[in-house]
Amino acid sequence: MSGNSLGTLFCVTSFGESHGPAIGCVVDGCPPGLAISEADIQAELDRRKPGTSRHVTQRREPDAVEILSGVFEGVTTGTPIALLIRNQDQRSKDYGNIAESFRPGHADYGYWQKYGIRDHRGGGRSSARETAVRVAAGAIARKWLFERFGVVIRGYMAQLGPIEIPFASWDEVDGNAFFAPNQAIVPQLESYMDDLRKSGDSVGARINVVATGVPVGWGEPVYDRLDADIAYAMMSINAVKGVEIGAGFASVSQLGTQHSDEMSPEGFLSNESGGVLGGISTGQDILVSMAIKPTSSTRLDRQSINKAGEAVVVNTHGRHDPCVGIRATPIAESMLAIVLMDHALRHRAQNADVECPTPRIAGLAPGARQSVPSPRSKD
Template sequence: MSGNTFGTLFAVTNFGESHGPAIGCVIDGCPPGLALSEADIQPDLDRRRPGTSRHVTQRQEADRVEILSGVYEGHTTGTPICLLIRNTDQRSKDYSDIASTFRPGHADYAYMQKYGRRDPRGGGRSSARMTAPMVAAGAVAKKWLAARHGTRFQGCMQQLGDMEIPFEGWEHVPNNPFFAPVADVSALEAYMDALRKSGDSCGARIRVSASRVPPGLGEPLYDKLDADIAWAMMGINAVKGVEIGAGFASVTQRGSTHGDSLTPEGFASNNAGGVLGGISTGQDLEVSIAIKPTSSIITPRDTIDVQGRPTQVVTKGRHDPCVGIRATPIAEAMLALVVMEHALRQRAQNGDVSPPMAGIEASFL
């Protein structure tokens, strides 16, 4: 009921605060026998961690993960896996001025209304720092899905503020701090430099996909795969919109073109984003998310204090002028956690089912 656990069969309980001694998660339900070490998890954390370029927060956190339980002699035991990430570069004094005021667009006011108190240091539980444990858990899910089904996850930035980013190829994504699928990111760098100088922030659009997803994942009516994907993505800090497949472009499409025709070789298109009737088809899962502008900015804004008196707030500290820059590995992780949960459900309920058309490859042509 407290909302800190994601999943049922692959349950991930997230704990900690942005400026506490550590953050982490407990994974309950990971199948035994999976070869697992910190080295399997660290690369995804390194992709997400702060301080990696001038375009993101300069908080210097190594984000080194420690496996405290659930692994013996290099393999998962089937018991809870505890992953710990220590906080080492907190600067809580940066938040002393906002302890009694509410930042517009932030969770300060809502937290105070719900709990009657809040942790102002870095946003506490509402901080994007709390996505690190989910990225760590997602890395475990990715490894199991890759070993069991050959499933792969990848993501990229599609838009930065009002700058749309053309897709040139996945090979460019690891080579720049924006996770942009283009060879030249100089225009994006100039855009961010000007934005930071102005003291403002912007949003972003992120695409994430999964390939070699087993068909048959998802449950009608209320545990549909795409519904759970949307729920998971909306759980990421600052996400304000989710699209599956063609998404809102479906509004202007005709039924004659939106429906993905089937051929003996597979589907002819993928407007459905890999899901029909809430169940995976075996095509690539295609998801896009919209991320709002960062709420913590140095531009003065009108607000009220805890007594309801009008005032202005300026948020000091080290903040991402666009939280979307580091969101790609987070979105990948959340998609992996959803697929992992449904893969375990499918194995439990329908593990002995032999589909009559199992030999037909449902691939995007």
């Protein structure tokens, strides 16, 4: 199966299935000398892992990461870093009733038609279980970006189904199960999810991600634009159906005088571009928003077909997230980190000795309008 690697110089290749013995990845291209430990990676994995609240799948996986190679005496060696996460709470019997049929909205039918065989246990390779290794790889990228450039990457849930979540503070994001930046709205989110779970249905979400401290100049025009690679990475996440950079689709109704980010000696006067112009970072915050569809697996009856092409009724009684967006924030953060680190290394390889005589302006001028808030530094 091709298509399992992401990145050019910082390359992540993942492997494993939802109900196999383990999932994992190989991270190739990480520079030597980065202090990294299993505890560093585990801290990010714990934010994503299942079973953390009543609003997500109750599959109990510790998601304990093992570093198999590429780290010696606590620092990276420059050789491939192999990471392994063993699966410990599979219940494959939950999927026995769909072995011969296809779940509507899921990857079952496409996999069957493409390969002539599919792993029906939890979706196999197409399961969101695979995203755990992205978070593990992203933890390495996040630490390198922060230590080398001071880049901080943060995300939050901006909308759950019909409920828009006003941004209050980054301090509130990790204090609730939804990664909501507003603690006051959490009771409403909990009530909505409790009713949804009882109904057996599912719902989508919007996740926003912000990277601050990104230097100007990252990105490889024309086909490897920074925003294009970000969109590519985000669209590779399970259930993501739309990605916006900066103003995104709102730019359709904007005038040119509204959308163009004016500049002053003190910095840009707005950030409608989302920190990328012409595929190259501007030094402003990178602003990304993504739409996540409702979970396809529900216990409600849905019309479908089986392998013989006969009409059947399908319902799924395994352990599923009624909203996969609830655990998507750490995944989106990690994917952005992987792309940014790859472009940081690519820029360093070709353009490290470039000196531009024009002074570089700051990201945003004091009092300038920012479409989504910037995160505070973690240190």
